[in-house]
Amino acid sequence: MAPPTAEAIKARARELGADLVGIADGKVMDAHPPDPRDPRRPSDVTALDAGRVIVMAKRVSAGSTRILAWNDRHKYYNDELALTLLETASLELVYWLEDRGFPAIVIPPTHVDPWRYDGDPERHQTTLISLTHAAVEAGLGTLGLNLQLLTPEFGPRVILTAVLCSVPCATDQRREAALCLGPSCGRCLKACPGDTVRHWDRDWPTCDRYRSPHGFATLAEHLERIVSEPDAAKQKTLIRSEESFNLWQSILRGAGVITGCRRCEDVCPVGADYEAMLKDALEDIPEHTAAKQARLDAMVEAERAGDRPASYTAQCRWIGDISVAPKA
Ligand code: SF4
Numbered sequence: 379m380a381p382p383t384a385e386a387i388k389a390r391a392r393e394l395g396a397d398l399v400g401i402a403d404g405k406v407m408d409a410h411p412p413d414p415r416d417p418r419r420p421s422d423v424t425a426l427d428a429g430r431v432i433v434m435a436k437r438v439s440a441g442s443t444r445i446l447a448w449n450d451r452h453k454y455y456n457d458e459l460a461l462t463l464l465e466t467a468s469l470e471l472v473y474w475l476e477d478r479g480f481p482a483i484v485i486p487p488t489h490v491d492p493w494r495y496d497g498d499p500e501r502h503q504t505t506l507i508s509l510t511h512a513a514v515e516a517g518l519g520t521l522g523l524n525l526q527l528l529t530p531e532f533g534p535r536v537i538l539t540a541v542l543c544s545v546p547c548a549t550d551q552r553r554e555a556a557l558c559l560g561p562s563c564g565r566c567l568k569a570c571p572g573d574t575v576r577h578w579d580r581d582w583p584t585c586d587r588y589r590s591p592h593g594f595a596t597l598a599e600h601l602e603r604i605v606s607e608p609d610a611a612k613q614k615t616l617i618r619s620e621e622s623f624n625l626w627q628s629i630l631r632g633a634g635v636i637t638g639c640r641r642c643e644d645v646c647p648v649g650a651d652y653e654a655m656l657k658d659a660l661e662d663i664p665e666h667t668a669a670k671q672a673r674l675d676a677m678v679e680a681e682r683a684g685d686r687p688a689s690y691t692a693q694c695r696w697i698g699d700i701s702v703a704p705k706a
């Protein structure tokens with residue numbers, strides 16, 4: 379049997395439920411790790427079967443995006459269901475490739491390196507390979523001001539997985555021009571409840587407490603509070619508290635752990651879906667302040683003077699050329 383072509387693989391992935399599919403060259407990704415100090419390359423996962431990185435994206439529902447509160451649990455659950463669908467589609471694609479003679483493996487967004495955990499729950503945890511960077515290498519989009527993936531179809535409002543497989547098919551090209559409108563837009567920074575958006579960067583540990591509001595750091599803190607409470611009645615109240623209930627529900631389903639804040643994604647004007655489905659609900663940003671605007675103005679001024687931060691230089695391969703990008 380002839381190896382499946384890139385077109386056949388993409389058609390199968392779409393049949394299985396993916397909205398977007400791109401194929402990156404594993405060797406190119408090996409040669410360009412997003413953080414050279416901590417290279418997490420496809421070949422570190424599997425030396426034999428990482429010749430291609432097939433990146434699949436599923437859009438989150440517009441209905442959940444139109445709910446404005448960043449911490450509304452309907453959003454967490456809807457995203458969790460989209461993730462479940464995409465993970466199932468990825469596993470189905472693995473079996474489809476293997477039925478054609480090519481061993482394959484899923485890289486889900488939920489799997490972080492447990493062997494790197496050093497006892498500090500506050501430390502930013504990362505996936506085995508960066509799926510946002512893989513998506514850029516697979517031609518699906520470019521990174522934005524806070525390093526979120528932007529796609530022309532759905533802006534940042536997508537969930538990602540990847541399938542590694544050394545099937546000898548054609549690969550996609552990276553986009554050269556940035557999709558992000560830069561600090562003259564700055565809507566991700568204006569809306570961020572944790573004020574974690576920087577100039578082509580993000581304060582990841584602070585963002586993690588919003589992206590994963592009932593995650594391991596919150597669980598560890600809550601358990602510490604319970605065991606160190608000397609009053610037995612108060613201890614019982616803590617065990618029965620809403621925080622315990624939310625943590626239990628999150629452990630049950632992953633909602634509020636893997637899914638969480640995505641306010642920066644909701645308000646981003648990039649993506650064909652924004653004008654059509656979202657703008658009427660999301661145009662106003664109540665979280666915006668004069669101090670945030672002053673920071674954005676300083677970024678615009680610095681870029682106008684040709685001064686780009688080191689964070690841009692380090693990530694320009696994936697952000698793209700901002701000099702030719704459209705301005706807000
Ligand atoms: S996920 Fe939430 S906290 Fe993190 S950058 Fe986006 S808006 Fe800010």
Ligand code: SF4
Pocket residue numbers: 522523524526528557558559560561563564565566567642645646647648
């Ligand atoms: S909201 Fe604006 S600045 Fe932020 S990523 Fe989207 S286009 Fe870029």
